Amino acid sequence: MSENLALVAHAKEDVRVEGLPEPAPAPDEAVVAIAYGGICGSDLHYWLHGAAGQSILREPMVLGHEIVGTVLAAAADGSGPAAGTRVAVHPATEGDDGTAPYPSDRPNLSPAGTYLGSAARMPHTHGAFASRVALPSRMLRSIPEGLELRLAALAEPAAVAWHGVGQAGEITGRRVLVIGAGPIGALAIAVAKHHGASEIIATDLHAHPRALAERLGATAMEATDAAGIASVHADVVIESSGTVPGLAAAISGARRGGTVVMLGLQRAGDIGVPMASAITRELTLVGSFRFNDEIDEVLAALADGSLDAGPVISHELPIGDGLRALELARDASVSSKVLLTFPAAEQDEGAQP
Template identity: 65%
Template sequence: MTPRTTLAVVAHGADDVRIERVALRPPEPHEAVLSVAHGGICGSDLHYWRHGAVGESVLRAPMVLGHEVSGTVLQAASDGTGPAAGTRVTVHPARHEHTDVRFPPDRPNLSPGVRYLGSAARFPHTEGAFAREIVLPAAMLRALPERIDLRAAALAEPAAVAWHAVSRAGDVAGKRVLVVGSGPIGALAVAVAARASAAEIVAVDLHAKPREIAAVVGATRTLDAGDTEAVAAVDADVVIESSGNHRGLASAIRGATRGGTVVMVGLLPNGDQPVPIAHAIGRELRLVGSFRFNDEIDEVIAAIADGSLAVGPVITHDFPVDEALKAFAVAADASVSSKVLLTF
């Protein structure tokens, strides 16, 4: 039977995240009940914890956090869709609602009608997945091959973000790739670029720990972000900017070769940003945005399963859910951690 309540990680406002019991609603016919095994803490979760907001997405009511999860189907959808009970799965955290706003039909990630797990972008908020049990549309579940353990499967979502970002640059085989910001998304972008046969991958970060992880998953060399001259001298064909700050974007622009491509996956704060745009114009750089992903998570699952995509080294810490606040503090310290997992 579906439990009536479950233990969850709930954001109430800035500096107010609680581990508490919440109601678990009965599933509709197209929905399944998932027993969550692991959940990865994302930068957006940290923003809700620290600021009560992510950009313009401001908490207006308590909200369960989390969108990077894996687990086992506890109760299958009663309409017969989706995986059967007992199936190990990961989750595609987006679902789409109708909108009259124009967007490319083959790029549904750009639709303003998207609802993403653990997001305050719309109200009522879209509850997240940091709970022992969750109710989700069966269409959001992705069955896992036997060769993937549930711990690694929790990285399928951020790896799909990185996969989408690298793909936005086109074919990187044989090219020199610069990754600015080697946190979880940056490290996974390194792994994706290595799998795509990039000839050289240079990873940049302010801290030694992320640089060490980047080297393990495929970077051919690493640089301290403070050495701006060395970063500018990389002369990369493709740059993945994943730091999410204007200094990182400036380094990305300066580190690109003439006619190169800069993919911006790090989400900068709202408002104007001071970046050397004249440098980009004079070198005819191609500046490309990258936002979430579409169906790349299916390719990611296959690549993790066949061993061609290294994600395990990106995980640095595991905490039980009742130590979630400690986990959040560790995840916020980029000098000691990369991807921090909660265990449910």
């Protein structure tokens, strides 16, 4: 068996590829051989800043929550999929702190919830950028027959986009503007197209994501074209850049009475945006945070081909080149979704349509 290599964040600008002990699963955990792992913006933040928002790295932590693989050993308590099952991973765990109420049908809003690869709590919740990991069986979703693991690796970020687009309500026949065509924005384009949007316009600062947006079926526009964005008059705007100028552009690009979904996570603290415009044009501003069970719908849509998301994958690098993969993923001018590959990627069976 190969060494259990992992991508571990130790501190700001200190991420290492290192060997881990073999996983020791709890009774309700399965051992999974990871095949692919997608690098997320939060992984980059832990590497570059030692923190992702208010989640500060205080001890070494395995990165990664966008993962797929194959069950090596099923959970001892009999829960979850059997050995040999190809699985995607829902990385969230609901948590009630006993104080802050939240809707029972929206566990993504639970105040004490955890997420794989998150430093929000101590001890940190380790991620799964490792050759072999132990994961709660309740997190595992069987991958439909015929769907290759490589494409299934998009299930988690696509579920984020699916949830965000869903926050706008009915999309069929509506004009949609996507602010920021990075990986999540690109997936939002794919989801909006799947949901029947009549027209999709996307903005970005860089030529590479604009070209990807067009490949996915959107009309691309430079993010600096303020007059052009204001003239879109979109029924729905998906703000996926997570920047203050991006949110201002989203408000300006919405039609009167339109909806702006704040999918990109803004920096902590107060920010300045044109709220008077949002008020006088009666815009609906709605937040979007992670997802609930949309990953199941995403896997089905990826499997039947109705969700065309494959072009979002731009690079694949082995775990041994993890640091180079991070470098690529941080450069939005040349990359979209960067995947780490693990030994199990070479053994993917049953992916033929």
